[in-house]
Amino acid sequence: xxxxxxxxxxxxxxxxxxxxxxxxxxxxxxxxxxxxxxxxxxxxxxxxxxxxxxxxxxxxxxxxxxxxxxxxxxxxxxxxxxxxxxxxxxxxx
Numbered sequence: 798x799x800x801x802x803x804x805x806x807x808x809x810x811x812x813x814x815x816x817x818x819x820x821x822x823x824x825x826x827x828x829x830x831x832x833x834x835x836x837x838x839x840x841x842x843x844x845x846x847x848x849x850x851x852x853x854x855x856x857x858x859x860x861x862x863x864x865x866x867x868x869x870x871x872x873x874x875x876x877x878x879x880x881x882x883x884x885x886x887x888x889x890x
Contacts, residue, residue, distance in 0.1 A: 800866040803858060804873055805880060808833055813840060816867065817855035835876050 798806045814827035826849065828842035838849045838856070851870040858866045873880065 798860060800860070800864060803860070803866050804868055807877070808838065808858070808873070812859040813838065814857045815849060815854045816857045818849075818853055820853060823849055823854055833873075833877050836874060838873075 808830045809832060811830050812827070813830050815823045815825065818824050826840060826842065826847060828840045828847070830838055831841040831846055832839040833851075836851055838851060840847050840849055851873045854870045856868050856870060856873075858868060860866065
């Protein structure tokens with residue numbers, strides 16, 4: 798996995814932080830992606846699991862090698878299995 802292909806990979810287990818959102822309560826929320834649905838990421842935090850709408854946030858993911866990648870949540874809106882099986886080079890897949 799690298800910064801270019803991150804949206805096509807499984808996100809569970811990655812560290813994530815919400816860097817932008819119209820909902821000010823979500824900005825700064827961080828933890829580990831526990832699970833995801835078509836429209837949300839479930840983030841495990843010190844205060845429990847929080848559900849974050851993908852389309853309403855911009856995320857900063859930290860890869861295993863320490864690289865940080867910022868992804869617009871709208872790019873992640875899809876069923877996880879459908880998103881990960883896409884092999885096209887389009888930035889929207």
